[in-house]
Amino acid sequence: MKLAAASFAAVLGASVAVAAPLDPVESLGKSLFFDADLSVNGNQSCSSCHEPEQGFSSPMSEINAAGAVIEGSVPGRFGNRKPPSVAYASPGPVFHHTYEDGEILFVGGAFHDGRATGHQLGSVVADQALGPFVNPAEMALPSLACVVERVCGGDQKDEMEAVWGKDICEISFPTNLAQQCADPDAKIEITDEDLNARLDTAMAAIAKSIAAYEASPEVNRYSSRFDGWQAGTVEFTEEEKRGFALFEDKALCAECHVLDRGPNGEPPLLTDFTFDNLGVPKNPDVPWYTQAAFNPDGKAWIDPGLGGMLRGDPTYAAYAADLMGAQKVPTLRNINKRLAPDVARSYMHNGYFKTLEEVVHFYNTRDTLPRCEGEMKAADAMAAKCWPAPEVEATMNKDELGNLKMTPEEEADLVAFLKTLDDE
Ligand code: HEC
Numbered sequence: 001m002k003l004a005a006a007s008f009a010a011v012l013g014a015s016v017a018v019a020a021p022l023d024p025v026e027s028l029g030k031s032l033f034f035d036a037d038l039s040v041n042g043n044q045s046c047s048s049c050h051e052p053e054q055g056f057s058s059p060m061s062e063i064n065a066a067g068a069v070i071e072g073s074v075p076g077r078f079g080n081r082k083p084p085s086v087a088y089a090s091p092g093p094v095f096h097h098t099y100e101d102g103e104i105l106f107v108g109g110a111f112h113d114g115r116a117t118g119h120q121l122g123s124v125v126a127d128q129a130l131g132p133f134v135n136p137a138e139m140a141l142p143s144l145a146c147v148v149e150r151v152c153g154g155d156q157k158d159e160m161e162a163v164w165g166k167d168i169c170e171i172s173f174p175t176n177l178a179q180q181c182a183d184p185d186a187k188i189e190i191t192d193e194d195l196n197a198r199l200d201t202a203m204a205a206i207a208k209s210i211a212a213y214e215a216s217p218e219v220n221r222y223s224s225r226f227d228g229w230q231a232g233t234v235e236f237t238e239e240e241k242r243g244f245a246l247f248e249d250k251a252l253c254a255e256c257h258v259l260d261r262g263p264n265g266e267p268p269l270l271t272d273f274t275f276d277n278l279g280v281p282k283n284p285d286v287p288w289y290t291q292a293a294f295n296p297d298g299k300a301w302i303d304p305g306l307g308g309m310l311r312g313d314p315t316y317a318a319y320a321a322d323l324m325g326a327q328k329v330p331t332l333r334n335i336n337k338r339l340a341p342d343v344a345r346s347y348m349h350n351g352y353f354k355t356l357e358e359v360v361h362f363y364n365t366r367d368t369l370p371r372c373e374g375e376m377k378a379a380d381a382m383a384a385k386c387w388p389a390p391e392v393e394a395t396m397n398k399d400e401l402g403n404l405k406m407t408p409e410e411e412a413d414l415v416a417f418l419k420t421l422d423d424e
């Protein structure tokens with residue numbers, strides 16, 4: 001149903017901005033997504049880090065231009081990665097493995113490392129929604145019980161009952177819970193089994209509502225110029241056409257940011273939801289390096305990506321070493337969308353790159369330019385005509401990028417094509 005509506009919007013093309021009205025569960029999810037009361041200090045909602053007009057990524061220009069990691073509800077606490085787009089994440093498959101040319105291939109899950117597997121609630125974005133509320137570097141509530149308490153005791157109670165049944169919020173919360181929930185470091189333990197079961201059910205309903213909003217045609221619009229061009233309602237410039245041809249062929253982009261349609265003809269998502277290590281350098285401005293309380297490794301910290309997630313799983317631990325530093329292939333939809341033309345963006349798991357020109361130049365020349373000495377920002381590396389060492393070298397992909405032999409004109413064409421992917 002939803003996918004059909006989305007394809008319909010795509011067929012109409014960019015000239016008609018159709019966003020079907022939200023159904024009750026999507027509408028509840030939207031209200032939860034924008035609700036700052038669901039953070040410990042009442043100052044942060046999901047949308048603080050995933051702003052619709054910024055392609056559902058971070059709208060904070062100065063931070064994007066530097067460390068790219070957004071401060072949580074508790075001042076001074078930062079996580080270790082940049083917020084990816086929430087749009088087009090919902091079609092991601094439940095984390096699983098398959099085989100390609102006899103080699104194991106991991107697919108799906110949400111987060112850069114796929115650790116929100118979808119195995120718990122059946123959807124990667126529903127599983128993901130269990131994370132941020134209680135992440136100490138994000139919304140920082142001390143327990144998911146606090147989320148349920150605030151939702152059921154707040155503005156969304158009626159909507160919760162209308163969507164999920166009248167007893168969904170019939171929960172006898174411990175008397176001091178609300179007070180404990182104001183302290184991000186409170187240790188909240190609930191031992192009553194019946195109470196825990198009710199809390200779990202209500203929390204699953206909250207997460208599934210958010211997931212429904214994230215899967216709605218309001219979030220996944222398929223209304224870019226690219227969609228219009230595919231539908232035959234929009235003309236590409238010659239530059240954009242050349243860029244598309246490069247994307248598909250010489251530049252190898254579509255090997256991972258795939259252009260295949262979905263099983264029911266859904267427009268391409270520009271990701272195959274697999275994982276790869278591109279050899280992106282460290283972003284020296286990431287504030288995580290100085291979060292001593294959470295990051296004992298300090299400056300030496302290396303983002304393990306998929307390898308880090310696999311090493312904690314007994315079935316998959318044997319594959320972890322080969323996948324250290326592999327990050328999920330993100331969608332490229334909305335890749336240039338901004339709240340205002342001068343708002344900065346950042347790219348890759350650590351936000352190392354700030355412009356699409358830098359990204360494309362990196363794919364083209366990673367292995368042909370000399371190594372910069374030490375760490376360097378992307379803009380400085382561009383000027384110095386070198387690239388810093390990769391964050392993780394051992395597992396870096398050397399087959400599909402690094403020496404694409406593109407001319408400066410071809411790089412510009414490719415960037416022009418990437419800029420057609422923003423929803424209107
Ligand atoms: C402080 C900023 C911040 C807040 C608040 C926040 N997020 Fe995120 N979000 C991130 C970061 C950073 C990541 C990537 C983390 C990782 O990969 O380890 C992320 C990842 C995601 C993803 C995964 C996308 C993908 O393609 O895998 C989804 C979906 C998402 N967030 C939804 C939400 C929802 C829903 C909320 C509110 C309940 C929320 N976020 C609150 C920063 C934030």
Ligand code: HEC
Pocket residue numbers: 084085112247251252253254255256257275276277278280327328329330331332335346347348349350356359360363364397400401414418
């Ligand atoms: C081998 C698979 C692969 C190929 C080929 C590839 N990419 Fe990527 N792309 C990725 C992965 C994986 C990431 C995320 C890496 C990270 O976070 O460190 C990514 C990230 C990006 C990003 C940043 C997205 C964001 O939201 O931060 C852009 C832009 C991008 N790719 C464009 C391209 C272009 C243009 C090409 C062709 C020149 C290309 N990619 C080729 C796998 C690939």
